[in-house]
Amino acid sequence: MPRLAVLIVLALLTGCGVAPDSPLADQCDTVPPGAERVVLRAGSGVRLGAAVVGPPGAPVGMAVAHGAGHTLCDWLPAMSALAERLRVRVIVPDRRGTGSSEGDGEVGELAADLQTALTWLHDQGATRLAALGSSYGGPIAVLAAQRATSLPMCVAIAVSPLTGIEGGVAPLAEDRPVRSLWTVAETAFGANATALFEKVPQATKGRLKILPVDDHSLGLLRGHPEAMTFVEDALRTC
Template sequence: MNRPTEGHKGLRRLRSRLMPRLAVLFVLALLTGCGIAPDTPLADQCDTVPAGAERVVLRAELDVRLGAAVVGPPGAPVGVAVAHGASHTLCDWLPAMSALAERLNVRVIVPDRRGVGSSDGDGEVGELAGDLQRALTWLHEQGATRLAVLGSSYGGPIAVLAAQRATALPMCVAVAVSPLTGIEGGVAPLAENKPVASLWAVAETAFGASATALFEKVPQARQGRLKILPVDDHSLALLRGHPDAMTFVEDALRTC
């Protein structure tokens, strides 16, 4: 009988550390259900609405309406579409994305994932990358000439897959924060074998392996950067609590 190699043992240790956290993420994804109409005023959905934030309703596949919010100047040449994490809604991301939009002079759209927050649908996983592509198309239709995706945690592989498939759009970079490598049910960027314009990935220690896998295995037209921080904060908390993580994201967007 074959004995486990050190590589196999290391993989098992990694899985033992990740599985409890991933289980929590997926439970939260199920609990963060939809109950708000997509055209609900942002002030009725979110406790804090940054000045200038606007409600947008996107029409996606299967006639699903996605509630979204947009921040940043309408004439900005760079547009960024955000795929939030499993336990989040657009409300969690609006303050940080509003500040980022002001600093970089970019326009940012944050849709609620279908079946979550203000978006219709039943959370059909196979449609999630297409939904983010719809947000990118909206930015392009509004005048953005260069496009980026930013995905965090559960949203990480969604963002990368959307960037791989958005071949008709002027994509410049995909940014993954604390990303999973994929989501069972139809989000598998490692199996897509299509290039992104550039990939930048940043993660805490526990998600370093998945960030590294995405960075090393997804083809890139222009090599991006990988950064693993020796901290425990995850997803949006990583960006909020560690300025070097947010600076990394901003440096990625400045390549557009």
């Protein structure tokens, strides 16, 4: 089994670590200034632990679906810096069954869970919404954007994405468009990014970028400024 596949399987078995309403400092070694704990009520009564950064009155909000080996703690520093630069509000929920979220990691609920996060942003005043997913979270974000027809979606962003997840996350089989799709990936995940970009219907064509590097997911954004700039350019279309 490829090393990345092994890491994904191990990550999916880690389970919930802290309570959804626990202080962020009890979960994360580093908590950016201004980050706040949020508890989302998802399907079947499952509580999802999340964190939000960025100005409460921001008109643009983004929900993040992290990768299989991550929790919200991994993403908070980078998303806090992005939120400050672009003046957007960003919510990062832990995937159900992981980190601070309850549940057993039911795959078929993952897109709906991200829609719950998007709805929370909308209820808080965001008038334009984006979904970002990385690695395992990539197809979750795209599928959530396809299905969020009652929300003011402006863009879906996929970073080093898988094309789907067995058990109920299949954006390539969904006959619904996203408003716009921006995909960026390293060489090894270039075929996945290309497949999503070319096969998922888009109301307005986004952009595809493949970087000749090996860094994956959050490592791609951290290690290569052009990848993070790509994400920010996608958000600027909102």
